[in-house]
Amino acid sequence: MTSSTSPTRKLFIKTYGCQMNVYDSERMAEALAPSGYEIADSAEGADLILLNTCHIREKAAEKVYSELGRLKALKAENPDLKIGVAGCVAQAEGDEILRRQPLVDLVVGPQSYHRLPELEARARQGAKALDTDFPEEDKFDRLGGRARARRGPTAFLTVQEGCDKFCAFCVVPYTRGAEVSRPAEKVLAEARDLVERGVREITLLGQNVNAYHGAGTDGDWGLARLIRELAAIDGLDRLRYTTSHPNDMEDDLIAAHGEVPELMPYLHLPVQSGSDRVLKAMNRKHTAESYLRLIDRIRAARPDILMSGDFIVGFPGETEADFEDTLALVREVGYGQCYSFKYSPRPGTPAAERAHVAEEVKAERLARLQALLAEQQEDAQQAMVGKSVGVLFEKAGRMPGQLVGKSDHLQAVHVEAPETLLGRIARVDITAAAPNSLAGRLSAK
Ligand code: SAM
Ligand code: SF4
Numbered sequence: 001m002t003s004s005t006s007p008t009r010k011l012f013i014k015t016y017g018c019q020m021n022v023y024d025s026e027r028m029a030e031a032l033a034p035s036g037y038e039i040a041d042s043a044e045g046a047d048l049i050l051l052n053t054c055h056i057r058e059k060a061a062e063k064v065y066s067e068l069g070r071l072k073a074l075k076a077e078n079p080d081l082k083i084g085v086a087g088c089v090a091q092a093e094g095d096e097i098l099r100r101q102p103l104v105d106l107v108v109g110p111q112s113y114h115r116l117p118e119l120e121a122r123a124r125q126g127a128k129a130l131d132t133d134f135p136e137e138d139k140f141d142r143l144g145g146r147a148r149a150r151r152g153p154t155a156f157l158t159v160q161e162g163c164d165k166f167c168a169f170c171v172v173p174y175t176r177g178a179e180v181s182r183p184a185e186k187v188l189a190e191a192r193d194l195v196e197r198g199v200r201e202i203t204l205l206g207q208n209v210n211a212y213h214g215a216g217t218d219g220d221w222g223l224a225r226l227i228r229e230l231a232a233i234d235g236l237d238r239l240r241y242t243t244s245h246p247n248d249m250e251d252d253l254i255a256a257h258g259e260v261p262e263l264m265p266y267l268h269l270p271v272q273s274g275s276d277r278v279l280k281a282m283n284r285k286h287t288a289e290s291y292l293r294l295i296d297r298i299r300a301a302r303p304d305i306l307m308s309g310d311f312i313v314g315f316p317g318e319t320e321a322d323f324e325d326t327l328a329l330v331r332e333v334g335y336g337q338c339y340s341f342k343y344s345p346r347p348g349t350p351a352a353e354r355a356h357v358a359e360e361v362k363a364e365r366l367a368r369l370q371a372l373l374a375e376q377q378e379d380a381q382q383a384m385v386g387k388s389v390g391v392l393f394e395k396a397g398r399m400p401g402q403l404v405g406k407s408d409h410l411q412a413v414h415v416e417a418p419e420t421l422l423g424r425i426a427r428v429d430i431t432a433a434a435p436n437s438l439a440g441r442l443s444a445k
Helices: 019-035 058-077 087-100 113-124 139-143 184-196 223-231 251-259 276-281 288-301 320-333 359-382
Strands: 009-015 037-039 048-053 082-086 106-108 129-131 154-158 201-205 213-216 219-222 238-242 266-268 306-313 337-342 388-396 402-407 412-416 425-433 437-442
Touching: 009 019, 019 037, 019 048, 019 113, 019 139, 019 154, 019 201, 048 058, 048 087, 058 082, 058 087, 082 087, 082 113, 087 106, 087 129, 106 113, 113 129, 113 139, 154 184, 184 201, 184 213, 184 223, 201 223, 213 223, 219 223, 223 238, 223 251, 251 288, 276 288, 276 320, 288 320, 306 320, 306 359, 320 359, 337 359, 359 425, 388 412, 412 425
Parallel strands: 009 037, 009 048, 048 082, 082 106, 106 129, 154 201, 201 238, 266 306, 306 337, 412 437
Antiparallel strands: 213 219, 388 402, 388 425, 402 412, 425 437
């Protein structure tokens, strides 16, 4: 969408990190559309390049600085090119980025995206523009409605931001601020709008999405109530949510997994460690045992649910025995797909000040954990062979006549199918499994 007064300019956004950044990038593009910006597929030839950054681990921030280094050549070719840094690195390092990388014109934190048009205009006039405030106003209100264009069948929708948990390793409470939930009516309106534009599946996002408590039509709504209301929207067939904290898995949310057919049987529920000693040092406020019993209750409500999680190895003070407790927990749960990381000290977080586990020990533990998780993932994939699953087709596959979609359990599925099924859900009989994808054929009926 281009305003009649501005010439068309090209905007390239490179997104790092989590799904919330993917959502934010879409919203930034929409905020800049009235200034004449259209999305471009590559940095070459762009008039504005935004790096939407992630600060969760050290390497992520370093990647941003090396990417900025690479952009130097483009700026030399086109002196009118403006370069901006958004996201959590922008929030955490603000001025430092402008000092360290003179080619950056604009720095904007995650709570200030509605101010992008103004910041871009300042940058165009040759000023360095910086906004890393946590403003009082609701950025979602100021960002306004979503663009009207038709879009693919899946979408992210941020319902909650920030975190009050303060895990000892994590920068999120500092970069994204305190927990804030969007009013339920705003979420429902955005969801209806997405459905009108062809969306069939929505993933609700939040740093702590199951801590959602938004104003509803009859008082405060938790995530379970929000999910039930969203599920009633005609044409919205699938709902997911991520990421959750074990302590916020309330009874009504667990019950929703058994009662709301639109809520898909996949849950990302990070535990981080299987050692109570480490969990305490991480300030997680749950134990390995309480996590395991929670999973029992979730599986009682939805027996076929596929569990996912996050793990950190080599947290300060983690011993070999602690790490073995993590392996034991993984064996007991049996995950479908997980993310695992070496502990990375983040400046300003309590754990960064503690004595660190040696790098080679972290690497060796991560390799062992990942080998076990890969085995479990393969088992979960193999277990799908012979089953009939619902698949939402999202795009053409690499082979002619093939479409790719996602199963109810969020596994990629390749199927020979007509293009008319794009954006629709069909039953598929799974015939083969690879570690990261499934293959199948359309069910006869
Ligand atoms: N809110 C979610 C939760 O409570 O688990 C996770 C949010 S965080 C963006 C995603 C994951 O990054 C975490 O679950 C954790 O495993 C990992 N992570 C966060 N800080 C980290 C650090 N300092 N070093 C390594 N991994 C980290
Ligand atoms: Fe970070 Fe998640 Fe802990 Fe919040 S709950 S501090 S986002 S790991």
